Amino acid sequence: MQAETAAERLLKESPTQVDTAIVIDFGSQTAQVIVRRVREANVYCELVPYDADATVLDRLKPKGIILSGGPESVYAEGAPQLPDWVIGSGLPILGICYGMQALAHALGGRVAPSDHREFGPARVQRVAEHALFRDLPAEFDVWMSHGDRIEQVPDGWEPLAVSPASPMAAMGVATRVGVQFHPEVAHTPLGRMMIRNFLFDICGCTGNWTSGSFIDATIADIRHRVGDDRVLLALSGGVDSSVAAALIHRAIGDRLTPVFVNNGLLREGEAEMVQEVFGRHFGMNLVYVDATDRFLGRLRGVTDPEEKRKTIGDEFIRVFERAAVEQSGTKPFRFLAQGTLYPDVIESATPDNKAAHKIKTHHNVGGLPEDLAFDLIEP
Incomplete structure (x- = not known):
């Protein structure tokens, strides 16, 4: 069911x-x-x-x-x-x-x-x-x-x-x-x-739904699904993962640990800005990981765009798995959270969308490895 x-x-x-x-x-x-x-x-x-x-x-x-x-x-x-x-x-x-x-x-x-x-x-x-x-x-x-x-x-x-x-x-x-x-x-x-x-x-609709009510329902849904477990969140600082972080943080508070990975491909000052906003301003337990050498090493010699996206996705997961071990303490993380939109899923033409023609793989959809050690949560 x-x-x-x-x-x-x-x-x-x-x-x-x-x-x-x-x-x-x-x-x-x-x-x-x-x-x-x-x-x-x-x-x-x-x-x-x-x-x-x-x-x-x-x-x-x-x-x-x-x-x-x-x-x-x-x-x-x-x-x-x-x-x-x-x-x-x-x-x-x-x-x-x-x-x-x-x-x-x-x-x-x-x-x-x-x-x-x-x-x-x-x-x-x-x-x-x-x-x-x-x-x-x-x-x-x-x-x-x-x-x-x-x-x-x-x-x-x-x-x-x-x-x-x-x-x-x-x-x-x-x-x-x-x-x-x-x-x-x-x-x-x-x-x-x-x-x-x-x-x-x-159809006879009256227009009685609001996005605010959906936010409340989503927060309740996160609490219901996560229970007493902990969530590791892949934070990029962009809109998608930032909204996911805000929703999950409102739902479970400090049981959320956002991990911001510097992959060496960021804009100047971006890493400092993300740490300021989410760590000091929003008060989240933000973990910063500088993995520049790891990513650039994996990408060296890779020229195909699809292969690059999948390589980035795979390396992100490996970094998060390591961060999960280092931050787990006495209670390991069960969930990995990420911001995924309808367009990400549709452009990546996942098996759930058999009719779509793939445009490109998004590293948070088509680049995830099969041996993922977490349950995914994508509010």
Whole structure:
């Protein structure tokens, strides 16, 4: 059974039902941007893989489902397909790019290679009314990124918008709609309005979630998971690990030991700044390790960027393992904490995200050794 997350506890224990939507990830590099846009509208949102099962509906109780874009062709062998439970849920659906094509394909429409691929800005013209386009002009600018197109909509659906290269730039029926463009990106100026229209006018959300409540739930989740154990944190001084450090420190106090490693690749004065901020200002039990010679020695002669990232990740872990032994005292560390974002996981195309195409490995995702001596915690 899957462990209950902080978000699920928040949704269950809230005195009022928290509005929730889910984004089904078909491998889009902007899937996490969709999640962010939904959360900006004060609707809680989580990214789930395309092969997730229907239990996600019971766990998160979403009011709507958004289907992300993706790099594949839906008609190709082995391409990610829309789960049956999405259609069977009866919930409102917004399909974006590949998500619209997957929706059409699942419902009996026809998707085929486009004679004119669209990558970049385009002008879309509305040809029918739909709640998704409430208060939008008859024509508007969007961002396209696709090589396939819908040639025939499913039975009962109708075209909603066209562009010079897309005779089906949008399609819809009642509370289910698809767009060939990307409303989540900044290059679609009215995209946020469309997402809000979907959430509030189509899904019936009220916008009753805040990031502050999520912070409280995350701190409670850390306390629940860590218990009486100790946590070693990989601190770089950047935003990701700094936020992780702040959350974990608020949760367990001095049982957190941040380790800041000087790998010889830092900016001038950066090591001193990190020690000042986290050691003296925030009062954390910061451990500083100067491992310049170790890192530069391991990297000598390595020219391939992927190999460099994995080498850095491996060496970081070895340094942390040594620091853990030196700092453990009578009670060893059980957890290694690090700041990991949605983009890190998606760009690294980990096994949990089968549909994504790898861009690059992040040393805190794809560079971790298999014989890791810690349990990972990534708030």
